[in-house]
Amino acid sequence: MTQPADSEHDLATQILIELYSEIPPPSKLVTGHFHSGGDYRVVRPDGVGSWYLLYTAAGTGQFQIGGDSLTLGHGNLVLVSPGTEHDYGTVGTYWESWWAHFQPRREWHAWLSLPQAMPGLSYVRLPRASETDRVVSAFGRLHRDAQRAGLSPTGDTELNLLEKSVAVELTMNGIEEVLLTAVASLRHTTQHLDARVQLVLDAITADPARQHTLTSLAGLAQISVSRLAHLFKEQVGDSVMNVIVALRLQRAAELLGATDMSVAQIARAVGFESPHYFSRQFGRRFGMSPSSHRKAVRNPELELY
Template sequence: MANNPDDPAMFSVQQQYTHPPGILVSDHYIQPYGYTCYRPQGTKDWLIIYTLSGKGSINNGGRGYLSCTAGTLTLLSPGSVQEYFTDEGHVWEKLWAHFIPRLTWMDWIPSSNTDGPIFHLHIDNESSRRVIESAFWRVISYRLNGDSILWDELTLNALEEVILLVASQNKVNKKLDSRVQEVLDIVSWYYMENILIEELANKVCLSPSRLSHLFREQVGDSIMETLKKHRLKQAEKLLMYTMRPIADIALAVGFNSPDYFSQQFSSYFGVNPSNYRKKFREGLY
């Protein structure tokens, strides 16, 4: 793994990674006033910062500065300006990591919720803070103390926990319409069945067009696109952890045609199902 956050490996979210997923560098900093970092071109990886105490400020892509205080989590995408510093009169204590995400994380990593490129979330709930902090500390502990590929995997798993916890917090903060949430629950539980928008609309007492508009507005994808992604993610688990034939997996997650399943899987994951399974078993994913 790289040991320099200024020498990352990912060119953009949309391109294939030239470096395997992993933690490039991570640490725990306690920095007084005078500490500053400035990378006008950003980096080619992702940067996640969790503030434990004190106060810092971070440039939101030229659209002002965001305050980082206890319980604030900040996420910068590749190529974003990285300018941050400890505020005058404060000591900024933070946990941070530069990382290359697993492809499957991209549906969980939240997009910007500010006027600029940065995702910035203040976590009010104390129990939520504790679990995020605990997972983040494991990221740093595994990376510093491990000396094998299994420790690298533990490090990634700990960061994946952080990403999932942040995604969960972001979902709570969005306060989805109860009817949209009900549709999401149906998709989650009955993804293998033939789901029709008309039936979903009738279930939540909306017209199909109104439900489709409301769902896309709040979720960001159409109902059918969300259903397809959920099916593909379930198929991914079956490919990784079972030896079931690919045609059986396709049918089990709701695809009527194995050929169509392979086409969609390849489009989403960048590799066909059989090669994905092979790479996973070789430890490449």
């Protein structure tokens, strides 16, 4: 709870913190473009349930986690993993930023292993004008698509189900372009994923429903279980099993929208032995039950994300 303000300036800061600290549901795809003044700050001690992509177009901002801080200027891109503490705001008088909360597509997990500046927060500095121009252009397009789909704070257009689905996919394509631009920017300064980690990531992405274990995957990579666990977490940013569960849940969400399979059938199809455990994990990831998600996808009056 924010303490009572002692001055008009403190009151303005308090209002902004409360306004912008509203937590989006884990399953909701949300985008935005902020021109923020000196009082802008977001505080979420427990983070959010989605990935958060933030790009600084102008001015200066700062992200803090624990006792560490990262100052953000023009061309800086950060990617914050689910559950990571949020405490960020304007430094000085002005900060222009583009941002998106999203759940990644299955094939994106290899791209989410950007260099970590702090636990749970990856950071890329885009040094070339061609890269910053491309990112701003991509954010502008994805934000307009999100507005059309009603996924941004200012979006109010009502579309039919097909139009909304197309707008959502175009929004995700824009996020994908931003991520790939960041990955491409690092090609001369960072190494690719360790070949053994890439082998494991390819295996679980190709068939997440398979009953993978750390032992079987370590055997595939021909390294010890402890070494695999360490390398994978270090380079991908999450544990092997968490990534497998995330891939299974993403596939389940696709099946819920595209088929008439029962929840129990889908649970088994994506690799969960217990439908109850599947439903609990699905609710934790997407903020709603599998049945509610199916209704939301198929009913144009409800939000897709």
